[in-house]
Amino acid sequence: MARWHPNARGRLEQAALELYSERGFEQTTVAEIASRAGLTERTFFRHFADKREVLFGGARALQEFLAKKVAEAPDSLAPIDAVATALEAVEFFFPERREYSRQRQSIISANAELQERDLMKLASLSVALAEALRNRGVGDPAAGLTAEAGIAVFKVAYERWIDETNQRDFRQLVRTALDELRAVITHQ
Amino acid sequence: MARWHPNARGRLEQAALELYSERGFEQTTVAEIASRAGLTERTFFRHFADKREVLFGGARALQEFLAKKVAEAPDSLAPIDAVATALEAVEFFFPERREYSRQRQSIISANAELQERDLMKLASLSVALAEALRNRGVGDPAAGLTAEAGIAVFKVAYERWIDETNQRDFRQLVRTALDELRAVITHQ
Numbered sequence: 001m002a003r004w005h006p007n008a009r010g011r012l013e014q015a016a017l018e019l020y021s022e023r024g025f026e027q028t029t030v031a032e033i034a035s036r037a038g039l040t041e042r043t044f045f046r047h048f049a050d051k052r053e054v055l056f057g058g059a060r061a062l063q064e065f066l067a068k069k070v071a072e073a074p075d076s077l078a079p080i081d082a083v084a085t086a087l088e089a090v091e092f093f094f095p096e097r098r099e100y101s102r103q104r105q106s107i108i109s110a111n112a113e114l115q116e117r118d119l120m121k122l123a124s125l126s127v128a129l130a131e132a133l134r135n136r137g138v139g140d141p142a143a144g145l146t147a148e149a150g151i152a153v154f155k156v157a158y159e160r161w162i163d164e165t166n167q168r169d170f171r172q173l174v175r176t177a178l179d180e181l182r183a184v185i186t187h188q
Numbered sequence: 189m190a191r192w193h194p195n196a197r198g199r200l201e202q203a204a205l206e207l208y209s210e211r212g213f214e215q216t217t218v219a220e221i222a223s224r225a226g227l228t229e230r231t232f233f234r235h236f237a238d239k240r241e242v243l244f245g246g247a248r249a250l251q252e253f254l255a256k257k258v259a260e261a262p263d264s265l266a267p268i269d270a271v272a273t274a275l276e277a278v279e280f281f282f283p284e285r286r287e288y289s290r291q292r293q294s295i296i297s298a299n300a301e302l303q304e305r306d307l308m309k310l311a312s313l314s315v316a317l318a319e320a321l322r323n324r325g326v327g328d329p330a331a332g333l334t335a336e337a338g339i340a341v342f343k344v345a346y347e348r349w350i351d352e353t354n355q356r357d358f359r360q361l362v363r364t365a366l367d368e369l370r371a372v373i374t375h376q
Contacts (some may be wrong), residue, residue: 016271078375112308119307120300140366143346145374152336156329177329184334185373187266 009047009057011037016054017100020107025114027053040159052117056106058095059121062092063128064128070132079138084178093161093170102162126151197245198376201210201224204242205288208295213302240305243292247309250280251316252363267326271317271338272366281349290350293327312337341365 003013004067030051034044048054052136069086077085084148091103105170129147138146157173158164203224209215218239222232236242239339255276265273265321281289296302317335326334348354352362 080375107307116304116308117312119311120304123303123307141348141368142372145340145344145358145365145369149369149373152333152340157335160329172236176254177333180329181333181337182316182373183371184268184330187268 005039005043008037008039008043011046011055012039012044013057014100016051017103017107020055020134022105025107025111041124052114055108055114056117056121058092059124062090063125065090065092067132068126068128071135073136075136079133079136079142079146080149080178082133083146084138084153084174086129087150087154087157087174088171090170092104098162101158102164105162108160122151122155125154153181156180191233194247195226196225196227196231196258197321199231200235201242204239205291205295208243208289213295240302243302244305244309245297246280247312250278251313253278253280254313255316255320258317259323261324262326267321267324267330267334268337268366270321270324272341272362273335274317275342275345276359276360278358281346281372283357286350289346290352293350310339310343313342337369341369344368 006096009061016028016033019032019036028051030041030044033051036040038153039091044054051116066086067170069089070082073082073085108118126144129150130143132148133143134140153174156177157170160168160177161170161172168176191297204216204221207220207224216239218232219229220228221239221242225232232242236245241319242356254274257277258270261270296306314332314335317338318331320329321331337341342365345358345367348356348361349358349364357366
């Protein structure tokens with residue numbers, strides 16, 4: 001029987017982040033991550049498929065959360081506002097999380113393979129948002145375009161949120177980025 | 189001295205596309221592509237870094253073209269219209285090219301590694317568009333958001349363009365997609 005490891009997942013994520021920051025993503029092995037976390041490789045692979053995935057452990061949860069929030073948004077909301085409301089509701093981006101997120105992003109930015117994985121995550125998010133909008137009766141290509149607009153807003157809000165000088169919360173940053181997107185798209 | 193191979197690049201692209209369609213991307217080797225094109229592996233590697241890149245040979249040219257068109261757009265154009273004008277000017281998407289593009293897209297859609305590469309291509313395009321806009325004096329985050337909006341428009345136009353039932357040219361599809369994006373983003 002497998003031993004019970006309290007918060008093994010979180011410890012592995014933290015150990016991976018430390019090691020990737022210290023010596024680089026390429027130079028770190030799964031064995032080293034497990035060892036730093038005080039766990040076995042076997043435990044690592046119970047939680048993550050490989051050393052890349054340990055940085056994207058929250059992707060599926062985020063996607064399911066956003067799809068659910070879009071589904072639950074009041075019928076009266078326009079599609080883009082249903083998406084904005086979903087993004088604003090993400091509680092994952094609380095202040096205590098910022099340092100972790102900032103470190104994670106700088107590791108991803110330094111590695112092409114991780115950048116590709118990050119883009120896949122955003123593309124999957126976009127697909128999931130579009131699907132959730134279609135379930136609200138939004139047609140094509142409006143569903144796809146609204147989802148893409150939502151992802152653009154998400155990216156800008158996230159970049160600003162992790163910026164060291166940022167004083168605003170994620171919710172405000174989402175609303176601001178959407179207003180800015182509206183401005184650039186309608187300015188003729 | 190290397191032998192001169194007329195249009196070796198195009199022959200390799202065509203051979204790769206045929207083989208990827210026939211037996212799948214994973215199952216095809218560089219040796220087989222070179223052989224089908226009547227060329228050597230050595231010649232293949234003079235043109236492409238690996239068998240993935242052979243599907244993305246036009247990416248850099250497209251990026252440079254779009255950046256140049258954004259730079260050349262009349263000063264009077266709003267940023268989003270400078271981007272739309274650049275996209276409309278892409279002559280790469282002529283009718284005779286459609287079958288090739290359609291096949292290429294279905295190969296990419298069937299393979300996660302190729303999808304990641306395709307997303308990287310679009311992300312690079314977005315970065316290049318944003319940079320070209322900054323050179324026109326557009327600030328941040330307007331430059332980034334406008335570029336992202338341009339990429340969303342590009343994706344929708346391209347998907348429709350390769351659709352078998354499509355009767356419109358790429359230029360019209362760009363303009364339509366931009367109008368649709370405006371509609372979804374401003375509808376409150």
